[in-house]
Amino acid sequence: MNAEFINPFLVSIVNVLLTMAQVVATPGKPLLKTFDLAKGDVTGIIGMAGEKTRGSLAITFTEESILHIASQMLGEKIETMDETISDMVGEITNMVTGGAKKILSEKGYKFELAIPSMIVGKNHVISHKTNGPIVIVPFKTGNGDFFIEVCFER
Numbered sequence: 543m544n545a546e547f548i549n550p551f552l553v554s555i556v557n558v559l560l561t562m563a564q565v566v567a568t569p570g571k572p573l574l575k576t577f578d579l580a581k582g583d584v585t586g587i588i589g590m591a592g593e594k595t596r597g598s599l600a601i602t603f604t605e606e607s608i609l610h611i612a613s614q615m616l617g618e619k620i621e622t623m624d625e626t627i628s629d630m631v632g633e634i635t636n637m638v639t640g641g642a643k644k645i646l647s648e649k650g651y652k653f654e655l656a657i658p659s660m661i662v663g664k665n666h667v668i669s670h671k672t673n674g675p676i677v678i679v680p681f682k683t684g685n686g687d688f689f690i691e692v693c694f695e696r
Contacts, residue, residue, distance in 0.1 A: 547595075547646070547651075547694050550646050551642045553641070553642075554638045555601065558641060559611065562634075563614035567688070568683075569679050569681050570679065571679075571680075572678065572679045573677070574675055574676065578669065579667060579668075580600075580602045580661070580665070580668050581680075582604045582605075582688055582689060583602075583604055583623065583664055584605070584663075585662075586634060587600040587635070587659050587661070587670075588639050588656055589656035589672075590653040591656075592653040593652065594651055595694050597672050597674065597694035598671060598692075599635070599638070599642070599692055601631070601634060601690050602691070606685055608631065608688070609621065612627055612630045628660045639655055640655070670691070672693050673695055674693050674694050675693070677691070678690070679691075
């Protein structure tokens with residue numbers, strides 16, 4: 543998969559978390575994902591379709607990381623995985639995809655976005671609906687990890 547498709551999502555998640563939650567996120571080494579299980583406890587996934595290609599993005603957060611991010615965004619201590627967390631993951635997924643869409647549109651790639659879906663629970667499965675390689679990028683924060691998965695058709 544072309545880094546041209548992945549980098550806008552990485553730039554966008556770093557920007558969204560820093561701006562909205564004052565959370566510094568540091569990316570790790572990308573790798574091809576060869577398994578279906580999520581590495582986190584709550585996931586937002588969104589589809590994208592355009593004339594040149596289609597794909598999907600999943601952001602999966604560990605419980606520790608999303609509770610801290612949500613607390614920072616809302617300005618109050620959040621301690622339980624509930625509907626607020628699910629809604630927050632959906633909003634983050636929307637913001638990240640919107641930011642990446644803007645960067646990609648400047649390179650000539652136009653996309654329509656689907657409505658994000660959220661999956662909550664330990665050991666859940668992430669199913670990308672596109673036929674292509676899935677690149678997963680781990681991120682570290684001062685309060686837990688999260689992972690971005692990007693999948694675009696060949």
